[in-house]
Amino acid sequence: MASRSIRLAVIPGDGIGPEVVAEGLKVLEAVAPSSGLAFEQTSYDLGAARWHRTGETLPDSVLDELREQEVILLGAVGDPSVPSGVLERGLLLRARFELDHYVNLRPVKLFPGVTTPLAGVKTDDIDMVVVREGTEGPYTGVGGVLRKGTPHEVATQESVNTAHGVERVIRYAFEVAASRPRKKLTLVHKDNVLTFAGDLYQRVLKRVGEEYPQVATDYVHVDAATMFFVNQPQRFDVIVTDNLFGDIITDIGAAIAGGIGLAASGNVNPDRTAPSMFEPVHGSAPDIAGQGKADPTAAILSVAMLLDHVGAGDAARRVEQAVSDDLAERAGLGARTTAQIGDAIAKRVSG
Amino acid sequence: MASRSIRLAVIPGDGIGPEVVAEGLKVLEAVAPSSGLAFEQTSYDLGAARWHRTGETLPDSVLDELREQEVILLGAVGDPSVPSGVLERGLLLRARFELDHYVNLRPVKLFPGVTTPLAGVKTDDIDMVVVREGTEGPYTGVGGVLRKGTPHEVATQESVNTAHGVERVIRYAFEVAASRPRKKLTLVHKDNVLTFAGDLYQRVLKRVGEEYPQVATDYVHVDAATMFFVNQPQRFDVIVTDNLFGDIITDIGAAIAGGIGLAASGNVNPDRTAPSMFEPVHGSAPDIAGQGKADPTAAILSVAMLLDHVGAGDAARRVEQAVSDDLAERAGLGARTTAQIGDAIAKRVSG
Ligand SMILES: CC(C)[C@H](C(=O)O)[C@@H](O)C(=O)O
Ligand SMILES: CC(C)[C@H](C(=O)O)[C@@H](O)C(=O)O
Numbered sequence: 001m002a003s004r005s006i007r008l009a010v011i012p013g014d015g016i017g018p019e020v021v022a023e024g025l026k027v028l029e030a031v032a033p034s035s036g037l038a039f040e041q042t043s044y045d046l047g048a049a050r051w052h053r054t055g056e057t058l059p060d061s062v063l064d065e066l067r068e069q070e071v072i073l074l075g076a077v078g079d080p081s082v083p084s085g086v087l088e089r090g091l092l093l094r095a096r097f098e099l100d101h102y103v104n105l106r107p108v109k110l111f112p113g114v115t116t117p118l119a120g121v122k123t124d125d126i127d128m129v130v131v132r133e134g135t136e137g138p139y140t141g142v143g144g145v146l147r148k149g150t151p152h153e154v155a156t157q158e159s160v161n162t163a164h165g166v167e168r169v170i171r172y173a174f175e176v177a178a179s180r181p182r183k184k185l186t187l188v189h190k191d192n193v194l195t196f197a198g199d200l201y202q203r204v205l206k207r208v209g210e211e212y213p214q215v216a217t218d219y220v221h222v223d224a225a226t227m228f229f230v231n232q233p234q235r236f237d238v239i240v241t242d243n244l245f246g247d248i249i250t251d252i253g254a255a256i257a258g259g260i261g262l263a264a265s266g267n268v269n270p271d272r273t274a275p276s277m278f279e280p281v282h283g284s285a286p287d288i289a290g291q292g293k294a295d296p297t298a299a300i301l302s303v304a305m306l307l308d309h310v311g312a313g314d315a316a317r318r319v320e321q322a323v324s325d326d327l328a329e330r331a332g333l334g335a336r337t338t339a340q341i342g343d344a345i346a347k348r349v350s351g
Numbered sequence: 352m353a354s355r356s357i358r359l360a361v362i363p364g365d366g367i368g369p370e371v372v373a374e375g376l377k378v379l380e381a382v383a384p385s386s387g388l389a390f391e392q393t394s395y396d397l398g399a400a401r402w403h404r405t406g407e408t409l410p411d412s413v414l415d416e417l418r419e420q421e422v423i424l425l426g427a428v429g430d431p432s433v434p435s436g437v438l439e440r441g442l443l444l445r446a447r448f449e450l451d452h453y454v455n456l457r458p459v460k461l462f463p464g465v466t467t468p469l470a471g472v473k474t475d476d477i478d479m480v481v482v483r484e485g486t487e488g489p490y491t492g493v494g495g496v497l498r499k500g501t502p503h504e505v506a507t508q509e510s511v512n513t514a515h516g517v518e519r520v521i522r523y524a525f526e527v528a529a530s531r532p533r534k535k536l537t538l539v540h541k542d543n544v545l546t547f548a549g550d551l552y553q554r555v556l557k558r559v560g561e562e563y564p565q566v567a568t569d570y571v572h573v574d575a576a577t578m579f580f581v582n583q584p585q586r587f588d589v590i591v592t593d594n595l596f597g598d599i600i601t602d603i604g605a606a607i608a609g610g611i612g613l614a615a616s617g618n619v620n621p622d623r624t625a626p627s628m629f630e631p632v633h634g635s636a637p638d639i640a641g642q643g644k645a646d647p648t649a650a651i652l653s654v655a656m657l658l659d660h661v662g663a664g665d666a667a668r669r670v671e672q673a674v675s676d677d678l679a680e681r682a683g684l685g686a687r688t689t690a691q692i693g694d695a696i697a698k699r700v701s702g
Contacts, residue, residue, distance in 0.1 A: 121454060159509070160501075191435045227611065250574075
């Protein structure tokens with residue numbers, strides 16, 4: 001059949017980024033033909049090496065090129081040789097903010113056969129989706145430092161939250177909740193301390209919720225939420241939360257669902273005014289880079305989310321199923337290299 | 352022997368607060384005589400009921416009286432009938448800020464016989480102390496709301512961090528670390544995103560650390576820290592962190608160490624310019640209030656911390672040991688009421 005061509009930007013990045021992205025692409029290429037898709041790839045050299053070479057993180061010219069793409073696959077960025085924050089703020093967060101990735105979508109799901117550190121927890125007990133706000137809150141970078149290095153130094157960070165920003169992410173979360181069997185949406189915040197921002201989230205949740213009578217809503221403080229992740233993960237179906245709380249709880253989510261090697265994410269612009277970006281939640285793990293030890297599963301699951309985003313739901317389901325089948329058999333297999341895992345999953349989706 | 356008299360303010364508070372405080376006081380009174388201590392108690396009626404009656408949370412006059420006390424024992428405050436934030440900001444946080452409780456001290460320790468939700472984790476694997484900053488960071492209440500209720504609403508929350516505030520809590524944390532066998536101090540922050548505040552914490556850690564060459568330091572992002580709490584808790588000895596991150600990670604700490612019913616805390620003013628305040632980490636749990644179901648162990652362990660603070664280390668150790676012995680036998684006992692647990696522990700420390 002005639003295939004639909006999709007412009008895909010690839011940002012392999014640093015450390016294990018290129019290795020896991022290679023496996024993600026392997027699986028993407030294996031599944032694409034039978035789904036009537038062809039990906040036109042452009043690779044972008046961004047990350048620590050480029051910063052060392054040129055001082056650039058995400059230059060305007062590259063950002064402009066990225067805007068012309070339909071979708072982005074990112075590996076991981078960051079290296080100990082680069083001061084903390086330079087690549088995070090200059091590249092990763094810059095992309096999320098400039099491309100208006102206001103939904104940071106992070107499924108937390110325990111696949112059959114995967115070991116969780118939680119005692120007595122079964123596969124079905126952990127199956128949630130975190131809808132993390134991606135373009136405001138404490139991540140704005142607003143703030144500064146006065147009298148740096150003196151005993152009178154003051155450093156501030158401002159969490160900025162807007163009705164516009166809060167409403168659109170909450171609306172998205174209601175849509176996700178409405179599409180799932182349990183139809184439950186939990187707001188996670190800290191409204192008893194962060195009273196201005198928390199109150200805004202609460203009011204918008206209530207107002208938008210009137211349009212979704214089929215979705216049950218509740219509220220949990222972020223501190224209590226982390227506790228429930230550990231001792232009552234069944235409690236959650238869909239969670240909506242701010243940028244920083246979402247960052248934190250999705251790492252606990254990754255931990256309880258079998259580790260950071262399995263956690264996928266999408267930086268989504270639901271309005272499609274710019275390309276969305278899919279990436280594993282894990283970092284660049286420079287300590288194991290280049291050794292074929294990295295688990296490419298999170299990158300491959302991110303490819304499944306990417307496929308969903310471009311409207312190839314069938315292909316997405318096939319990739320997920322292949323990952324699920326691979327995970328179910330892993331315990332019985334010996335150690336495999338990054339490429340061997342990619343090959344095995346690619347084989348399952350081919351044809 | 353002649354006993355030393357200590358002025359103790361008691362704030363029973365709401366929900367299960369009065370019940371667990373009663374057991375804490377029972378144990379305190381049981382251990383005091385043989386330690387040469389006598390507590391002169393004054394009880395303060397603060398919390399939801401007073402707010403409903405008078406609209407007051409922590410009036411200036413009461414605050415002035417509290418300042419004249421040596422130490423404070425608090426149960427819990429909060430009730431669903433009071434809007435979120437009113438009692439938290441108006442009472443609990445007001446006390447912490449006004450009495451300069453710049454160290455929020457939270458041990459995370461798995462006692463023998465206590466069940467953790469983590470598979471394969473042994474008693475010795477969880478033994479850390481979190482030194483949470485208590486008087487600044489995102490808890491300042493600085494911020495506001497513009498165009499409330501309109502589509503153009505903006506709500507801000509400002510994290511304010513000072514060299515003064517950061518240095519004193521880090522210094523305290525180094526002292527705690529230096530006094531423990533492992534002598535390891537981990538800074539938990541998010542310096543790759545909250546670059547101004549994170550950088551201040553990092554620089555102060557480095558500078559103060561030069562005075563403590565015997566203490567090894569490292570750094571973990573808050574998101575990764577929550578993951579390590581779940582899959583590698585042995586990693587931590589002493590943690591120093593900001594007010595909000597400390598709130599979050601100590602709840603996971605409570606979860607992995609057997610639940611919120613066991614987590615004690617101290618709001619400490621190490622300079623003793625005002626009384627310190629000891630309280631269980633749990634809330635007022637109105638759903639189980641008045642039924643004798645609340646576990647008073649966290650309140651009793653908070654009493655042990657209180658004893659340490661007033662210089663009665665021996666008595667503190669006896670209370671801890673009694674709690675530890677009680678916990679070790681709990682699995683074999685049936686359900687006990689709040690008072691029965693208090694009685695059992697009081698009996699162990701008497702004489
Ligand atoms: C690298 C960092 C800026 C990033 C974040 O905090 O969002 C990461 O932790 C994530 O969760 O994607
Ligand atoms: C009740 C709330 C204000 C408080 C906090 O956030 O500090 C509580 O969660 C705690 O940890 O003591």
